[in-house]
Amino acid sequence: MADQKFKLNTGQEIPALGLGTWQSEPGKVKAAVAYAVKEGYRLVDTAYCYGNENEVGEGLREAFASGIRREDVFVVTKVWTTYNTRVELGLEKSLKNLGLDYVDLFLVHWPLLMNPEGNDDRFPKLPDGTRDIIRDYNHVDTWKQMEKLLATGKTKAIGVSNYSKRYLEELLPHCTVVPAVNQIENHPALPQQEIVDYCREKGIHIMAYSPLGSTGGPVMKAEPVVQIAAKHGVQPSTVLLSYHVARGSTVLAKSVTLERIKANMKIIPLDDADMKLLRDYSDELTRTGKLQRFVYPPFGVDFGFPDKS
Helix, strand or coil, rough: CCCCCEEEECCCEEHHHHHHHHCCCCCHHHHHHHHHHHHHHCECCHHHHHHHHHHHHHHHHHHHHHHHHHHHHHHEEEEEEHCCHHHHHHHHHHHHCCCCECCEEEEHHHHHHHCCCCCCCCCCCCCCCEECCCCCCCHHHHHHHHHHHHHCEEEEEEECCCCCHHHHHHHHHCCCCCCCEEEEECCCCCCCCHHHHHHHHCEEEEEEEECCCCCCCCHHHCHHHHHHHHCCCCHHHHHHHHHHHHHCCEEEEECHHHHHHHHHCCCCCCHHHHHHHHHHHHHHHHCCCCCCCCCCCCCHHHHCCCCCC
């Protein structure tokens, strides 16, 4: 099932499983990407702010040199918040880093603007140490620039990342092009069902990051996940990755360990009983206020994310 694909609203097909590279250890990303693509991964996800697009590009070139065709690998990157008023420049910088003529999908990383003229290219800060955010900026203006990129041929599709229902509701009435994808943190401890359902209704494909929860995979210890893994004779990580494919979502599995990269390709069909167990687990966490979010950007409280405290 690792080679399963979904159809985007553009008509493109997107793989169900991809290699994520966020927080991947520098110096190991090239080998991870090359190995993953040679082993059969056909989606690689990166972003300008990860600072590893160069390594991702090197890994892709190694894979392409082995005979894998560029057009068979779905490459995703994202415009960072300091470039949300200059998205074409952001894309050009990413393409240069990657060594590619185009990407298959270009995402708005966050619906906010950090100071393009601040004291750092990626993470500008104010004198008090907080992020230098332009608070009166309208993220719809970024999307209007994104739409213009399609005519350049430098990206095949455009989408968003970390968009809550509120931000999508603000954006969609102004769209000429509906986002193809919304990439969000997603796992049974953070099902984000409201966003998933809304995106499905609007024809926006979900791409899930942090599917195991976070470093160390805390969601892998959840009782229903362990129970389903035992039933199928697989690792809990296999259950958590397969959960997304069963929901009709693409999932990003992040690793630089070659054995883990290969193991993550094992996607199994989950039956109705399995999915009910996971839904009941999610519903209980929702009911008791114990949902677990593991990605907390410093600007999160202001942009639709709860306070970690």
